[in-house]
Amino acid sequence: MGPFLLRRLAGAIPVLFGVSLLVFLMLHLIPGDPVLLLLQQSGEQAEVSRERYDAVARKYGLDQPLPLQYLTYVGNLLRGDLGESTIRSRPVAELIAQEAPFTAELAVSALAFAIVVGVLLGVAAALNRGRWLDTVAVILATFGVAMPAFWFGLLAIFVFAVAFGLLPASGVGGPQYLVLPAVTLGIGSAAAITRLTRSSLLEALAEDYVRTARAKGLLEWRIVAGHALRNSLIPVVTLMGLQFGALLAGAVVTETVFARRGLGALTLQAVTSKDFPLAQGLVMFIATLYVMVNLVVDLAYSYLDPRIRYA
Amino acid sequence: MIAQTVRRPALALALLGLVASACTGETGAPARTGGPVAKDAPLPGAKAQPYEVLKVVLNNAGTGTLDVVNANHTKATVYAQMWSNFLVYVDPESLQPRPGLAKEFSVNATGNEYTFKLRDDVRFHDGTPFNAEAVKFNFERIAAAKVGASYDALGGKKYRSTAVVDPYTVRVTFTDPYWTFYDQAALRLWFDSPAAVAKHGKDYGTKVVVGTGPYRMVDWVPNDHVFLERNDDYKWGPSVHKIQGPGYARRIEIRGIVEGATRRATLESGQADVVMLEETDVPDIQKDARFKVDLQPKAGTVRQLQINQKKFPFNDIVVRRAVAYAIDREALVKAPRYSGIAQVALGIQGLKNMGGKWAEELKSVQYGFDPARARKLLDDAGYRLVGNVREKDGQKLQIDFIFPTGALSEVQPIQAMLADIGIQAKLTELQTAKWFDSFQKGEMSITIGSSSGVGIDMFVNAFLTNGTENWWGVADPALDAILVKVDGAADPKARFDASVEAQKRIIAQAYGLPLLDVFYPFGMKKSVFDVYYPPFSWPSFYQTWLAQ
Numbered sequence: 092m093g094p095f096l097l098r099r100l101a102g103a104i105p106v107l108f109g110v111s112l113l114v115f116l117m118l119h120l121i122p123g124d125p126v127l128l129l130l131q132q133s134g135e136q137a138e139v140s141r142e143r144y145d146a147v148a149r150k151y152g153l154d155q156p157l158p159l160q161y162l163t164y165v166g167n168l169l170r171g172d173l174g175e176s177t178i179r180s181r182p183v184a185e186l187i188a189q190e191a192p193f194t195a196e197l198a199v200s201a202l203a204f205a206i207v208v209g210v211l212l213g214v215a216a217a218l219n220r221g222r223w224l225d226t227v228a229v230i231l232a233t234f235g236v237a238m239p240a241f242w243f244g245l246l247a248i249f250v251f252a253v254a255f256g257l258l259p260a261s262g263v264g265g266p267q268y269l270v271l272p273a274v275t276l277g278i279g280s281a282a283a284i285t286r287l288t289r290s291s292l293l294e295a296l297a298e299d300y301v302r303t304a305r306a307k308g309l310l311e312w313r314i315v316a317g318h319a320l321r322n323s324l325i326p327v328v329t330l331m332g333l334q335f336g337a338l339l340a341g342a343v344v345t346e347t348v349f350a351r352r353g354l355g356a357l358t359l360q361a362v363t364s365k366d367f368p369l370a371q372g373l374v375m376f377i378a379t380l381y382v383m384v385n386l387v388v389d390l391a392y393s394y395l396d397p398r399i400r401y402a
Numbered sequence: 403m404i405a406q407t408v409r410r411p412a413l414a415l416a417l418l419g420l421v422a423s424a425c426t427g428e429t430g431a432p433a434r435t436g437g438p439v440a441k442d443a444p445l446p447g448a449k450a451q452p453y454e455v456l457k458v459v460l461n462n463a464g465t466g467t468l469d470v471v472n473a474n475h476t477k478a479t480v481y482a483q484m485w486s487n488f489l490v491y492v493d494p495e496s497l498q499p500r501p502g503l504a505k506e507f508s509v510n511a512t513g514n515e516y517t518f519k520l521r522d523d524v525r526f527h528d529g530t531p532f533n534a535e536a537v538k539f540n541f542e543r544i545a546a547a548k549v550g551a552s553y554d555a556l557g558g559k560k561y562r563s564t565a566v567v568d569p570y571t572v573r574v575t576f577t578d579p580y581w582t583f584y585d586q587a588a589l590r591l592w593f594d595s596p597a598a599v600a601k602h603g604k605d606y607g608t609k610v611v612v613g614t615g616p617y618r619m620v621d622w623v624p625n626d627h628v629f630l631e632r633n634d635d636y637k638w639g640p641s642v643h644k645i646q647g648p649g650y651a652r653r654i655e656i657r658g659i660v661e662g663a664t665r666r667a668t669l670e671s672g673q674a675d676v677v678m679l680e681e682t683d684v685p686d687i688q689k690d691a692r693f694k695v696d697l698q699p700k701a702g703t704v705r706q707l708q709i710n711q712k713k714f715p716f717n718d719i720v721v722r723r724a725v726a727y728a729i730d731r732e733a734l735v736k737a738p739r740y741s742g743i744a745q746v747a748l749g750i751q752g753l754k755n756m757g758g759k760w761a762e763e764l765k766s767v768q769y770g771f772d773p774a775r776a777r778k779l780l781d782d783a784g785y786r787l788v789g790n791v792r793e794k795d796g797q798k799l800q801i802d803f804i805f806p807t808g809a810l811s812e813v814q815p816i817q818a819m820l821a822d823i824g825i826q827a828k829l830t831e832l833q834t835a836k837w838f839d840s841f842q843k844g845e846m847s848i849t850i851g852s853s854s855g856v857g858i859d860m861f862v863n864a865f866l867t868n869g870t871e872n873w874w875g876v877a878d879p880a881l882d883a884i885l886v887k888v889d890g891a892a893d894p895k896a897r898f899d900a901s902v903e904a905q906k907r908i909i910a911q912a913y914g915l916p917l918l919d920v921f922y923p924f925g926m927k928k929s930v931f932d933v934y935y936p937p938f939s940w941p942s943f944y945q946t947w948l949a950q
Contacts, residue, residue: 143548178466179624180608245663252671260667261659350659352626359660360465360625365835 099389103382108165110378114371115164119157126153129177129367151368173372178364183372186357191376193263194353197345198338200269201277205334208281210327213288214320220293228285235282240341244275244348261350268351276345280334287330291323298322325395332388336381448949450932456651456943459668459677463658465624469599469607470540470592471547476854476940477658479590481628483942484654485527486592486613489518489537490584491640492856492937499584502640503532503593503614513579513892514560520570524638526595527618534566539596541574555590557583579890581897585856589938614638616649616944630654643945644932650947669693669925675948676926676933676941681743687925694928697743697921699754701939702854703861704747705812707915708841709848712875715799716847720783721825722912725848726769727776728823729816731917739811743923747916749905750861752852754939756901763902767909776823785824792824801847803827806837813850842873852920856937858901859888865908876913 118125126148148154151174152163167174173183216228251271252260259268295301296319304314342355354373361369464477470486473479489504499507504518524532541564544552560576567573574583598612611619616639617630632652639646659665662680669677669687679687679695687693707725715721731746748764749756785792785799792799801820805813810831817827827848832840841849853860863869866885867877884907887900908914922939929949934942 180467180472180604245661248664248667248671252673253667256671260671260673261664262657262673348661348664350626350657350661350664352623356625364465 095393096390099386103386106382107379110382111165111168111375112161114375114378115161117371117374118367126151128365129153168375173375174368176361176366176369178360178366178369183369186369187354187372187376190352190354190357193351194339194342194346194355196269197272197276197342197351197353198335200273201338201341201345202280202331202335204273204277205280205284206331208277209284210288212281212285213327214292214315216285216289217292217296218315225289228289232282232285232289235278236286238278240275240279240344241348243278244271244345247271247275248349263351272345272349272351275348276338276341279341280331280337283330283334284327287327288323291326292319295319295323321395325392328388328391328395332385335384339377339380448929448931450645450650450947451950452650452652453948453950454651455653455655456676456930456946456948457674458654458656458943459659459665459674460656461658461662461665461678462660463624463626463628463656467607468611468619468622470552470590470594471543472550472607474551477628479592479938480940480942481619481630481656482592482613483615483936483940484617484630484649484944485611485615485619486594487524487615487638487640488588488592489520490588491642492585492588493642494935494937497937499588500640500642502588503638507584509581509583511892513581514562514576516574516583517567518572518574520572521638522570524614525635526593526598526614527612527633528595528598530595530597532593532614533569534572535569536593536596537572538564538566539599540591540593543599544591552590555586557586579892581889581892581894582857582859585937588936589856617654625658627655627657630656639944642936643934643942645945649944651943654943666925669927675930676924676943676946679923679925681921681923682738682741683925684743684923685741692928693925694930696924696926696933696935698924698935698939698941700752700852700854700920700922701754701856701937702752703750703852704752704916705744705850705852705918705920706747706750707816707848707850707917708864708874709912709914710841710844710846710874711913712844713847714797715785715794715801715825717875718783719912720779721785721799722915723769724776724779724823725820725825726909726912726915727772727779728819728825729915729917730771730819732771733819734812734815734918737811737815740918740920744918744920747919749902750908750914750916751858751901751905752919754937755856755858755860764905764909767906769909769915773819773823780823787824790821790824791826799825801825801827802830802845804830804832804837804840804846804849806834806851807831809850816850844873844875850917854938858898861905861908861914862888865904865913874913878907878911878913881907881911881913 118128121128126144129147129151130144145154152160155163171184173187175182176186179186212228212231216225219225248260248271251258258271262268292315296315298319301314301319304318339354342353343359344355345351346353346355347359354377358370358373360366361373460477460480462477464475464481466475466478467473468478468481470482488502490499490507491502492498493500501507503520503524505521506519507516509516518537520532520534520537526532541556541561544550544556545561547553557576557580560578560580562575562577565573565575576583593614594606595612598610599606602610608624609622611622613619616633616636618633619628620631621627621629630653632648634648636648637646657674659668662683665677666679666683666687668674670690684695684697688695709716709722709725711717734740735744735746736742745753748768780792783794785794803813803817810829813829817829820827837849840846862885863871864874865876865881866872867879867882881904884900884904888897888904891897891900909916924933924941926933931947931949932945934945936942
């Protein structure tokens, strides 16, 4: 297990360096002078004095050669320094730390919803192949995959907040504030997990070892839960890792529709206000998170399938 | 001239006394009408009394800082109305300056020296006194920044100094006449506690603000919310408000929600008391017996077509006038974008800035919807129809119509109206900042926009030959001669008349074409009363109460 973990960790390092290079180049690839761009983001659109220009260039290290700037950037990253937001005048790391718990709460709830609903519905569909339950599950999954989150969110607000007054329409607070956003964010993932669980379990149920288990006289639920489902979950776990990225991306829309605080709302703000240090910091943070989640997924494989661990 | 925020909250209003006018007494400035604001009488037996919380939802919560020096977003000014104060306030009905933190104020004969006698009973929320030193401290910080909306409001390069005459008297001087300083002082120049600025350093404005207002800021999360709590020691409310002591709400919670449908849902679900609506939601909310809607005329310039006169075909006045006749502005009001929640604009400046009397005067220069006349103008000038598009001397009447994100539903009907007279408009939607850059460079033929702010002179720099915002190539000495009077005349009536005259000429020459006067729609529960709308349109909830 140790060498496997080390190998996977070593594999993540070049990925993160690649991401850091792309993120660093974001500011420089945009047409125009980066110093003027930063001045504009700070609201300084009037004529800028040479002194002010030089001061901003010095502050952001933009008076240095590009390779040196990158090395400084990486050095700062390793120290946890993601720069300072030009619009909010606060350290980017501080802003991310403030908002991350709200997104984590939302993403974890949405993922939990997606896993529970997706796996249960997928298993139910596979075990009832060709019957009405299977048909319903397939229709729901197709509906969930096809439906845009913003539309579903607005519909949910209308039904549960406006028409029946059961849940709040927006904001953050107790668990009641989390229900609609989590379902909205998680429904697409739930649909994807349902479809994959169904097909994967059907495939597993056709394997020889299942026939052997049945021949041995094992109870059907033990065959499904103890043998087929475990093996069928490997692609599902891969999908969960991928879905985590989708959930972070989807948080931008969901947090906007439900007016929730979080990294999605912060990302939208960074992009719309051209706050490059903040946008760079967020991309770097989310990319790192994504790499880490994939690492965890890889480790989960080795638990689910020992052949991977010893390969 | 076109922007989406309070950029350079423009100058003027016919406000000031002729020479060395004191703060009392009306001047000859024309009265204005406030537009179609819903007026509901309180329920029988209902009376204003303290209550727990007022929940407000706006279209965004603003971002950045609330420090007067660097705050560049509109919402900073909205909040400052509650957590801070201004030296003077402008009465939204008469457009006259009224006492605020200054109990008396005057300006000298040349319009470059203002004297403010301050109240001596005002304290910041941290207990420190508000006095002449505090005014000087704030003004000098703003001046030192050399950029930003507050710097512009303080006169920009015109600002010379602030002198402490005695502990409660200050004198502010400018290098040149600055006749509209009261308007800007009432809009942008609020006061931060000098002690708090020193104590909190970089956190001031982004985490903490300390003012003198009827509410203290207790939580500010940019882009999300602002929570305010009542200042029970408050007793220096300006006379423009119905009360001068502490507000009725113990707490005011203001949230920003970008998505219009969600904003509406917070009102309908009872989660909010006051909500800024989208125009398209207004008819439904108006029909709902639980709610009422205030339609507040937007302060600034009207939605208008800005035409690049440096390029073919708009270097020809005939084409500009043909466009003016081709556009059915009544139809634009009724189109889905505004759903009837707008008015046909008569001038470049909006209702809120100018008033009803002015609107009457401009009726004589309106074009009216007359596509047949537009076609005839083009025919007579040699623009022949070839297929669906006209051309002259081998040049087709094909124009680049750029517009910012979100305006597509507004420009599509205009595109169809232009096509009807043989002008082919190619629509290009640009992200707002890119759009702003693009028209500043004069790359387009035509665009649509408006700006926010107070004063009768917001359009001056866009049409003055050497104006800083004249990106359209307007060069008309006769117009220049009128425009300089809008800012420069000592007599407020002369400035007002010049503003009207200039707008008449702009329309007659079709340098810019006014389309719509738009409104900010605020939906609220029927139990909400006394929302206050200052000249810059965005509400203050200091005096707002809920009928129990």
